[in-house]
Amino acid sequence: MKELLTAAQMRAIERAAIESGEVTGLELMERAGRGVVEAVFAQWPELISAPQKAMVLCGPGNNGGDGFVVARLLKARGWEVKVFLYGDPARLPPDARVNCERWCAMAGLAPPDRAREGDFAADLYVDALFGIGLTRPLEGAALECIRTWNTGRAARTVAIDLPSGLCSDSGRRLGDAAVRAALTVSFHAPKLGHHLASGPEHCGRFVVVDIGLRPVSANGGLTLVTAPGAGCLTKSANAHKYSNGHALILTGGAGRTGAARLAARGALRIGAGLVTLAVPGSAQQEVARQITALMLQRLEDGAELAALLADRRINALCLGPGLGVTRARELVEVVCGGAEPRPTVLDADALTAFGDTPEELFAMLHERCVLTPHAGEFARLFPDIVDKLNAPAVKGPAYSKVDATRVAARQAGCVVLFKGPDMVIAAPDGRCGVNSAQYDRAAPWLATAGSGDVLAGFITGLLARGFDPMRAAETAAWLHVECARSFGPGLIAEDLPEELPKVLRGL
Ligand SMILES: NC(=O)C1=CN([C@@H]2O[C@H](COP(=O)(O)OP(=O)(O)OC[C@H]3O[C@@H](n4cnc5c(N)ncnc54)[C@H](OP(=O)(O)O)[C@@H]3O)[C@@H](O)[C@H]2O)[C@@H](O)CC1
Ligand SMILES: Nc1ncnc2c1ncn2[C@@H]1O[C@H](COP(=O)(O)OP(=O)(O)O)[C@@H](O)[C@H]1O
Numbered sequence: 379m380k381e382l383l384t385a386a387q388m389r390a391i392e393r394a395a396i397e398s399g400e401v402t403g404l405e406l407m408e409r410a411g412r413g414v415v416e417a418v419f420a421q422w423p424e425l426i427s428a429p430q431k432a433m434v435l436c437g438p439g440n441n442g443g444d445g446f447v448v449a450r451l452l453k454a455r456g457w458e459v460k461v462f463l464y465g466d467p468a469r470l471p472p473d474a475r476v477n478c479e480r481w482c483a484m485a486g487l488a489p490p491d492r493a494r495e496g497d498f499a500a501d502l503y504v505d506a507l508f509g510i511g512l513t514r515p516l517e518g519a520a521l522e523c524i525r526t527w528n529t530g531r532a533a534r535t536v537a538i539d540l541p542s543g544l545c546s547d548s549g550r551r552l553g554d555a556a557v558r559a560a561l562t563v564s565f566h567a568p569k570l571g572h573h574l575a576s577g578p579e580h581c582g583r584f585v586v587v588d589i590g591l592r593p594v595s596a597n598g599g600l601t602l603v604t605a606p607g608a609g610c611l612t613k614s615a616n617a618h619k620y621s622n623g624h625a626l627i628l629t630g631g632a633g634r635t636g637a638a639r640l641a642a643r644g645a646l647r648i649g650a651g652l653v654t655l656a657v658p659g660s661a662q663q664e665v666a667r668q669i670t671a672l673m674l675q676r677l678e679d680g681a682e683l684a685a686l687l688a689d690r691r692i693n694a695l696c697l698g699p700g701l702g703v704t705r706a707r708e709l710v711e712v713v714c715g716g717a718e719p720r721p722t723v724l725d726a727d728a729l730t731a732f733g734d735t736p737e738e739l740f741a742m743l744h745e746r747c748v749l750t751p752h753a754g755e756f757a758r759l760f761p762d763i764v765d766k767l768n769a770p771a772v773k774g775p776a777y778s779k780v781d782a783t784r785v786a787a788r789q790a791g792c793v794v795l796f797k798g799p800d801m802v803i804a805a806p807d808g809r810c811g812v813n814s815a816q817y818d819r820a821a822p823w824l825a826t827a828g829s830g831d832v833l834a835g836f837i838t839g840l841l842a843r844g845f846d847p848m849r850a851a852e853t854a855a856w857l858h859v860e861c862a863r864s865f866g867p868g869l870i871a872e873d874l875p876e877e878l879p880k881v882l883r884g885l
């Protein structure tokens with residue numbers, strides 16, 4: 379697991395390092411600037427061989443200070459560099475001021491309205507306006523300048539730390555403009571804003587450079603979900619099928635069983651010992667024609683489900699995919715209401731069924747449930763949270779998808795997995811993971827009908843294998859994205875479970 383930092387946590391890490399005497403702020407700024415230049419040459423090797431032209435736009439804080447370092451290092455390599463300062467040189471913070479003065483001893487400084495005139499076609503544009511310190515929307519000359527860059531010539535734009543205009547803690551644009559970078563170079567660790575909301579769209583390629591700060595666990599339990607250890611998914615040599623759990627997946631009626639079959643296939647592939655599909659009589663033939671390793675159990679209503687659950691070997695359930703809202707409502711009450719409720723994934727119709735009365739659902743949920751809403755389902759269950767998330771972001775730190783999912787998990791009293799390329803998974807105790815399907819892990823082919831059903835099945839299968847809900851959700855989500863990446867273009871939902879063995883072998 380990799381940490382994702384807030385701006386405040388990053389500042390605390392920097393402060394601790396400086397106060398301990400192991401490094402100065404000025405040295406950190408030098409390393410940051412050097413890291414940016416190295417990343418630029420790695421990204422665009424064609425810039426290495428001959429001196430070029432750069433335009434550097436510096437802001438009023440330490441992000442601007444990094445910009446002065448970059449300007450100086452490029453000039454030292456013979457580049458023609460123009461630096462524009464948005465702000466008053468006399469009011470720069472100390473380290474930035476030192477670097478501004480070093481720059482001014484080498485060359486001139488212009489105000490940013492001059493950067494708009496377009497008389498300087500650069501080979502590289504450096505955005506050093508704002509980093510983690512942006513607190514409000516861009517305005518005036520900064521805004522104008524960024525608009526020109528975004529609409530115009532700036533193909534090679536590198537953003538230092540964060541594209542200016544983005545909120546570091548939420549990835550949302552403060553106001554309506556932010557730099558669209560081709561490359562973003564951040565320091566020490568990724569920040570939330572690099573992975574959430576509009577962050578990836580603005581960052582372009584994303585690189586984190588080491589500036590020699592020690593890894594400190596600064597964190598309220600927020601991580602980027604990474605590969606599970608291979609060991610946690612292996613099976614014991616002398617296990618029998620029941621020692622890997624028995625998952626029960628409930629289907630809807632005739633013509634609507636595909637989603638649950640996808641989930642069931644996912645649960646089986648991820649290693650549940652047995653997977654049973656519980657099917658109403660009307661759909662029994664349909665399902666029977668389609669399945670082999672899966673088992674089938676006729677199940678009409680809540681009373682029959684209650685009877686079936688007397689079998690304590692059934693140790694994980696999945697309700698929602700293709701279930702139909704009426705059947706979902708009845709069955710969720712049986713599953714969640716009974717004594718000793720079992721680990722349960724509620725997805726799709728099981729969430730929509732309670733769209734008008736989410737409190738009724740929350741009253742039944744228990745800590746071994748996992749809710750897997752997409753944005754529409756999330757909005758139906760948590761309208762107040764979504765109002766906050768959708769309100770225009772005008773002040774940093776803005777309300778984020780992480781804030782939203784954490785509050786949702788507390789309200790629901792169980793793990794909530796809020797889908798999307800910036801998937802957030804939160805537990806009621808505050809643990810939180812971001813499963814980012816972006817940058818090197820982009821998986822756009824996952825946006826295909828039924829892929830969410832497979833994810834519900836993966837989680838259910840891991841619950842059956844004894845994973846706790848948070849770990850089941852995170853591990854399943856990570857594997858789900860890897861299956862899509864491994865399969866690649868042309869992916870449809872059916873391919874996800876079939877790709878899993880390959881992904882598991884590669885762990
Ligand atoms: N932490 C570390 O370890 C390291 C950090 N480093 C670098 O420092 C950067 C953080 O520096 P920072 O804290 O000075 O913040 P930064 O983003 O430059 O902006 C703050 C200034 O902007 C102002 N301001 C805000 N919004 C505004 C607006 N809309 N319009 C106008 N003004 C606005 C704000 O003023 P105020 O809000 O107080 O009015 C303040 O003056 C970080 O991103 C990284 O690049 C590296 O050197 C190495 C190690
Ligand atoms: N552009 C995307 N990049 C990565 N993952 C995506 C993208 N769009 C959707 N997903 C993922 O695909 C799945 C879609 O689930 P869902 O919306 O429930 O679809 P369905 O109901 O058709 O199965 C979720 O896991 C979601 O996170």
Ligand SMILES: [K+]
Nearest residue numbers: 505508538540
């Ligand atoms: K920046």
